[in-house]
Amino acid sequence: MAEVIQIKDIARYAGQEVTVRGWVYSKTGKGRLQFILLRDGSGQAQCVAFKREMDAEAFEIARGLTQESSVVITGEVRPDERAPGIPGGFEIGIRDLQLLQQAQDYPITPKEHGTEFLMNHRHLWVRSNRQWAILRIRATIIKAMRDWLDDQGFLLVDTPIITPAAGEETTTLFEVDYFGDPAFLAQTGQLYNEANIMAFGKVYCFGPTFRAEKSKTRRHLIEFWMLEPEIAFCSLEELMDIEEGLVIYVVAQVLEKHSRELAIIERDVKKLRAITAPFARISYDDAVERLQELAEATDDPEAKAELAIAWGEDFGSPQETALAEIFDKPVFVYNYPTAVKAFYMTPVEGRPEVCRSVDLLAPEGYGEIIGGSERIHELDLLEQNIDKMGLGREAYQWYLELRKFGTVPHAGFGIGIERTVAWICGLNHVRETIPYARLLNRKYP
RNA sequence: UCCGUAGUAGCUCAAUUGGCAGAGCAAUCGGCUGUUAACCGAUCGGUUCUUGGUUCAAGUCCAAGCUACGGAGCCA
Numbered sequence: 466m467a468e469v470i471q472i473k474d475i476a477r478y479a480g481q482e483v484t485v486r487g488w489v490y491s492k493t494g495k496g497r498l499q500f501i502l503l504r505d506g507s508g509q510a511q512c513v514a515f516k517r518e519m520d521a522e523a524f525e526i527a528r529g530l531t532q533e534s535s536v537v538i539t540g541e542v543r544p545d546e547r548a549p550g551i552p553g554g555f556e557i558g559i560r561d562l563q564l565l566q567q568a569q570d571y572p573i574t575p576k577e578h579g580t581e582f583l584m585n586h587r588h589l590w591v592r593s594n595r596q597w598a599i600l601r602i603r604a605t606i607i608k609a610m611r612d613w614l615d616d617q618g619f620l621l622v623d624t625p626i627i628t629p630a631a632g633e634e635t636t637t638l639f640e641v642d643y644f645g646d647p648a649f650l651a652q653t654g655q656l657y658n659e660a661n662i663m664a665f666g667k668v669y670c671f672g673p674t675f676r677a678e679k680s681k682t683r684r685h686l687i688e689f690w691m692l693e694p695e696i697a698f699c700s701l702e703e704l705m706d707i708e709e710g711l712v713i714y715v716v717a718q719v720l721e722k723h724s725r726e727l728a729i730i731e732r733d734v735k736k737l738r739a740i741t742a743p744f745a746r747i748s749y750d751d752a753v754e755r756l757q758e759l760a761e762a763t764d765d766p767e768a769k770a771e772l773a774i775a776w777g778e779d780f781g782s783p784q785e786t787a788l789a790e791i792f793d794k795p796v797f798v799y800n801y802p803t804a805v806k807a808f809y810m811t812p813v814e815g816r817p818e819v820c821r822s823v824d825l826l827a828p829e830g831y832g833e834i835i836g837g838s839e840r841i842h843e844l845d846l847l848e849q850n851i852d853k854m855g856l857g858r859e860a861y862q863w864y865l866e867l868r869k870f871g872t873v874p875h876a877g878f879g880i881g882i883e884r885t886v887a888w889i890c891g892l893n894h895v896r897e898t899i900p901y902a903r904l905l906n907r908k909y910p
Numbered sequence: 911u912c913c914g915u916a917g918u919a920g921c922u923c924a925a926u927u928g929g930c931a932g933a934g935c936a937a938u939c940g941g942c943u944g945u946u947a948a949c950c951g952a953u954c955g956g957u958u959c960u961u962g963g964u965u966c967a968a969g970u971c972c973a974a975g976c977u978a979c980g981g982a983g984c985c986a
Contacts, residue, residue, distance in 0.1 A: 495949090496942040515943075532936090549946050569937090570920070575947045576935050577922055581978050637985085653986095679911070680984060691986060781983075824986090836986060881986030906978085 467539050472508035475555045478542040485510060485557065488592070489534045489568075491575060499527050501559075503538060504592070508551040512538050514559045523562045532574070533592070535565040551594075551725060580896075587901055588910045598726035599897055602719055603886045607671070609718035610692050610880070613711050614669050619694060622661040624654030624670040630860035637676045650675035655809075655877060656864050658695035659840060662875055663867060669694040681905045682782070683894040684832055686883055688903040695877030701821045701839050704876040705797050708825055708835055709744050711880070712795060716740040719889055732891045736829065739793050746797040749819065750776070755791065756784055777818075779805040786830040795834070799823040808850040810838040823878075831888035837878025844868035 467482040475483075487505030494500070497516035502509055514527035530536065540557040548556035572582075573589055583590050590596055611621070627641060628651050639650040654670035661668045671692045678685060694707065716737050719727070727734055747755070753776050760772035771783040779801070780788065789796060803812055803820040810820040825835035841847045847868060851861055858865065886898035896902040901910065 491947080493945045493948055494942085495945060498943045498945080500945050500948095502946085511946085513944085517943090545944090547944065547946080571936090572920065574921065574936050579922075579979085582921070674986085676985075678984060682981080682984090685985070689986065779984090782985095783982090833986060879986060884986060 472503070472505045472510045472550070473552065475508070475510055475542055475550075475557075476552065479544055479555060480542065482539065482541050482560070483557070484537060484539045485512070486537045487535070489530050489532055489536065490592075490594075491532060492530050494528060499524075499530075501527060501530060501536075501538075502549065503536070503557075509553075509594075510550045511548040511556040512540065512559050513556055514562070519559060519561070523559075526564050527559060527562055529567070530564075531568050531571065533568040533571040533589075535568075537563040537565065551729075584896065584902070584907060585909070591900060594729050596897065598723075598729040599886070599890050599892065600900060602723050602726050602890055603882070603898060605719055605722055606715055606886055606889065607690075607692075607882060609715040610711060611669075611671065612718075613714045614692075614694060617667070617707075617710075619667045619669050620661075620665045622658070622665060622668045622670060623672065624651065624657035624661075626651050626672065630856070637678045639675045639677050652676055653691070653879060654693050655695065655879065658693055658877055659864070659875065660867055662695050662697040662877075663871065663873075667694070667696050679905060684782070684884060684887075686895055686899065686902055686904065689895075690882040690899070691879045692882065693877060693879040695875065697873050697875045699839075699876040700874070701799060701823055701876060704837055704839070704878060705744075705746060705799070705823055708797075708823075708837065708878060708880075709742055712744075712825070712835075712885075713740060713742055715885070716889060727890075730890055730892075732889075736793070736891075737889065740795070744795050744797055744825070745792050746799060748799055749801045752780070752788055752798050756780075756787060759787055777802050777804065782832055785826055785832045789826040789828050789830065789832075793828060795825050795827050797823050797825055806838070808854045808856070809840050809847065811841050812846075821876075827884070827888040829888065829891070831884060833881075834884045834888060835878050835880045837876065839874065839876040842868060842872045842874050844872070 467484045470478055470483045470485060472485055485503060485505055487503045490502040490504045490509055492499065492501050499514040501512040501514065503512050514524055516524045538557060538559055539561040540559040542555055542557055544554060545556050546554060548554060572586055573593060591600065627643065627648050629648060637652065641648050641650060652674055654672065658668055658670055669692060672690065673688055674691045675688055677687065696704070696707070720734060720737055753774055756772050756774050760769050763769055763772070772787055774784060788798070799822065800813060800819045801822045803810065803818055806820050806822050810822045813819045813821060821839035823837050824833045826832060827834045841850065844865060847865060848858065851858055883895040883898040887895045890898070892898060896904060
């Protein structure tokens with residue numbers, strides 16, 4: 466057998482005999498000439514079976530190959546401009562071919578399919594070009610986020626998934642039976658991050674989070690992955706600097722490493738190239754005013770109703786979209802009303818009705834991809850807020866204790882991986898950004 | 911939870927006023943030496959989402975339910 470290669474490296478083997486192992490992505494025949502597009506996970510290469518150049522038995526196997534049959538192919542790599550593939554431009558003239566398994570009736574054909582059908586076959590759908598490209602970009606986005614933070618002196622500190630108390634809204638918790646005691650799947654690692662910064666200064670956690678929200682939108686998953694940095698001695702302004710640096714690096718890495726994948730998913734890369742510093746920073750007060758101006762300017766009564774907002778209300782998704790559309794880059798909105806935000810956010814001095822919080826809204830209608838804030842670091846105020854929310858101090862004893870032993874001002878944020886992937890890839894639903902989406906009515910496959 | 915749309919072959923969809931259940935793709939067989947979702951010929955393929963009702967006759971009309979999709983709220 467010749468050297469086994471990965472198809473992504475095919476250009477390096479021009480003129481040599483190689484072996485590739487993979488699955489038949491598609492096949493088209495011309496009688497004595499058969500074109501087999503083979504995928505091996507790293508890329509795709511056109512393998513050409515020509516009857517005169519192989520033995521009769523091997524040619525018959527090639528001629529009878531079905532979509533997704535698994536094969537080992539040996540042959541010579543030759544440049545050919547006509548050859549499709551990833552990277553393409555090279556093809557393999559088949560000398561020998563070994564069939565591992567002949568697939569029967571592969572359900573995902575090269576034609577169109579509906580969402581439900583594809584989601585029911587997600588375990589197979591991940592083989593399709595578009596899904597392959599998206600999930601590769603997802604992996605790069607995660608790596609880029611971690612690389613950037615590691616380079617900035619952050620330490621990865623893992624936080625638990627099974628937790629004794631709520632991190633956010635108590636109504637969206639998944640309860641699990643912990644040997645007879647109730648416990649909950651984590652909605653966030655933030656509270657533990659706050660403990661960890663007192664040991665390590667700058668930390669982040671990365672992992673799955675769970676929210677039992679009855680949300681059924683293009684932006685919601687029941688199980689989603691979040692990266693959460695937390696920084697000691699950090700102000701809201703410094704937090705925005707960190708968020709901006711992180712997002713810019715991530716987009717740049719995707720552009721640098723994935724031109725091929727971005728082309729497969731037909732992403733308009735001009736919009737990604739525009740993601741450069743600085744991002745606009747507007748206060749909640751200004752944002753409300755901007756929305757009111759937009760509502761006034763439009764003649765469409767429906768749009769007017771959608772944009773209508775009174776000070777103190779949280780933004781709905783049409784309003785987030787309208788705000789983001791003013792800019793061609795992500796935009797920070799800071800100092801939200803305290804009443805619509807979580808119990809741990811620091812009130813603005815002299816103006817307790819707003820708090821030191823900041824959301825980053827992605828362009829093109831992708832909505833909030835980051836939420837962050839300065840955390841309350843005084844014990845009294847934090848205790849009051851926990852009481853006010855009816856959360857029960859007992860479960861938060863350890864968290865409150867952090868304010869007794871060298872408490873310092875600090876801040877942090879969470880960035881939703883799937884929303885970030887959806888935005889960068891230009892997808893219309895987060896269900897394609899994660900290998901196996903958990904949605905309101907779906908936990909299969 | 912609310913609003914809207916849809917459910918017909920393995921898949922994507924047609925079916926006129928209530929009057930014979932149809933096409934493309936896939937699959938199977940045959941043909942073809944440069945295909946790019948090839949092409950040409952043939953074959954196979956149906957509990958029209960479920961239950962009940964109206965009618966000589968229901969994919970089509972009525973009622974209830976189920977499921978999916980899109981949107982809202984809530985959120986990352």
